[in-house]
Amino acid sequence: MSWDLLGHEWAVGMLREHVARRSLRHAYLITGPQGVGRRTLALRLSQAINCLQPPAPGEPCGACRACTLIGRMAHPDLAVVQAAQLGGTMKVDQIRELQSSLSLSPYEAQYRVAVLLRFEEAHISAQNAFLKTLEEPPPRVILLLTAESPERLLSTVVSRCEVLRLRPLPVGEVHRGLQEQWDLPEDQALLLAHLSGGRPGYALRLFQSPEMLEARRVRLEDHFRILGSSRSQRFEYAEKLVKDKDGLLTTLQTWASMWRDVLMCAAGSAAPLVNLDRAQEIARLASRFGLHKANEVVLAIQRTTELLDHNVNPRLAIEVLMLDLPYL
Numbered sequence: 001m002s003w004d005l006l007g008h009e010w011a012v013g014m015l016r017e018h019v020a021r022r023s024l025r026h027a028y029l030i031t032g033p034q035g036v037g038r039r040t041l042a043l044r045l046s047q048a049i050n051c052l053q054p055p056a057p058g059e060p061c062g063a064c065r066a067c068t069l070i071g072r073m074a075h076p077d078l079a080v081v082q083a084a085q086l087g088g089t090m091k092v093d094q095i096r097e098l099q100s101s102l103s104l105s106p107y108e109a110q111y112r113v114a115v116l117l118r119f120e121e122a123h124i125s126a127q128n129a130f131l132k133t134l135e136e137p138p139p140r141v142i143l144l145l146t147a148e149s150p151e152r153l154l155s156t157v158v159s160r161c162e163v164l165r166l167r168p169l170p171v172g173e174v175h176r177g178l179q180e181q182w183d184l185p186e187d188q189a190l191l192l193a194h195l196s197g198g199r200p201g202y203a204l205r206l207f208q209s210p211e212m213l214e215a216r217r218v219r220l221e222d223h224f225r226i227l228g229s230s231r232s233q234r235f236e237y238a239e240k241l242v243k244d245k246d247g248l249l250t251t252l253q254t255w256a257s258m259w260r261d262v263l264m265c266a267a268g269s270a271a272p273l274v275n276l277d278r279a280q281e282i283a284r285l286a287s288r289f290g291l292h293k294a295n296e297v298v299l300a301i302q303r304t305t306e307l308l309d310h311n312v313n314p315r316l317a318i319e320v321l322m323l324d325l326p327y328l
Contacts, residue, residue, distance in 0.1 A: 003044040004062065006177040006200040007169040008037055012044075014164075019048045020057035025162040027134055027143040029119075031150055032166030035202025038146040041166070042115050046070045046078060049142060050109040066109060077109040082117035090122040095129045102133065102141050112141045119145045120152035127154045134160040168198030171272050178203060194276040215247070219254045220278060227328040234322035242314040249305065256301040262286050263294040289326055300324040 003012050011030075018024050028045070030038045047060035047067045054060060060067050069075035081098050083090045098114055106112045116122070122130070134157060137143060143161075150158045150165075169177075171193045177200060178189035184207060195216075196203035206212055226234055241248060261273045265286035273279055286294065304321045308314060 003041075003048070003060065004181075005037060005040055005044055006181060007173060008041060008166055011041060011164050011166065015041075015045050016048065016058035018058075019045070024049065024142060026137040026141070027145065027161040029145045029147065029150065029153075029158060029161035029163045030166060031147050031163065033148060033168065033197075033199060035196060035199035035205065036166045036168055037199075037201050038166060039115070039117060040201060041164075042117075042144040042146060043070060043073070045144065046075075046113045046115065046142075049111050049113060050075070050077070070113075073115075075109065076107045077112045079112070079114045080117065081114065083121040086118070088121060090116070090119065090126050092123060092126040092129050095122075095126045099129075099133055102138050106140055110140065112138075114141065114143050116143070116145045118147065119157075120147040120149070122153075124154070127157055131156055131160070169200065171198055174198055174200050174203055178207075182207070191276055194272055194274055197274055215250075216254055219251050220258060220275070222251075223255050223258065224281065226322070227325060231323070234325070235319055238315060238318040238322050242318055245314075248314065248318075249308065252301055252305050252308075256298060256305075258282065259294055259297045259301065262289070263291065263298055266291040266294050288328070293326055297325065 003016075005012060015028075028042075030041055032038055044060065047062065047070045048054070048058055050066045050070065051060040052064040052066050062068075062071070066075060070078050073080050079098055079101055081090065081094050098116075102112055102114060104112075116130075119127075131154075134143065145157075145161060147153055150163055174196060175190050175193035178184040178192060179186060182204065184192070188207070192203040192206050195206060222237070226237055229237070241251060244251075257274045258278065261275050261278070261282045262285045264271050264273070265282050266289070273282065275282065289297075300321055304317050307317045
């Protein structure tokens with residue numbers, strides 16, 4: 001019943017029944033944090049709907065032409081729509097083009113399936129344009145939307161979908177799954193499970209992209225160095241940091257995750273560390289600065305991220321953060 005998916009058995013079971021009983025909804029909204037398995041679940045449902053030789057009702061074989069092409073997102077009756085880049089905007093023209101293709105009968109499958117990824121990035125005009133399709137879907141069309149949360153979409157969009165809320169898995173479950181399903185070494189699987197925060201998709205991305213792990217290592221090394229630097233050195237680093245617009249928010253997210261670990265450590269929490277490989281440095285910071293200061297730093301980083309989201313001058317925001325960081 002896993003659909004070759006780590007976790008989320010309740011969602012797989014429900015969707016499998018919908019396929020087996022031919023009681024499919026016309027639209028599903030799959031929500032949860034990035035990397036939790038939203039896209040994988042949408043593709044598995046697409047395969048189950050159109051599998052040419054299902055081994056059991058509601059079960060995709062994973063090997064037929066339909067399953068293979070859908071898995072590669074290359075099936076002629078599968079449309080995948082998303083913003084051009086992560087954090088970008090899904091435009092109304094993309095929705096218009098999708099609607100035109102959905103008006104045609106399936107080319108070779110039982111159903112045309114449209115997968116709209118990261119739909120929270122859809123412009124408000126694109127969401128409104130898509131409402132007509134949600135209200136009056138063409139025959140033999142299934143719509144699958146993914147988003148971080150329903151609250152980031154128009155309520156009229158959410159109300160016309162069956163909503164499935166995926167949540168991060170226990171770290172231990174991801175650790176075991178990485179070993180058993182993908183044959184990762186135990187130490188590596190353990191670290192990736194912690195870094196992913198229980199999101200198996202993100203853990204696999206880290207495994208498949210060593211450069212992401214290296215970039216994280218550099219960001220943390222820079223941060224520890226900043227804590228021991230003078231004010232002028234911090235401002236020099238701020239100038240360098242704001243030039244990397246694509247990496248700026250990721251840097252802040254990395255720092256925030258580390259200080260949350262410091263906060264949990266200072267509070268004596270039994271919650272697992274995210275940055276497991278930095279346990280000694282985290283314990284040292286917790287001992288040095290304590291619960292109150294760790295909480296202040298977490299809030300300062302969050303505040304800076306929010307300011308950047310509201311188009312505040314990036315250099316000014318980062319310089320203020322540099323002043324808020326404690327000194328070693």
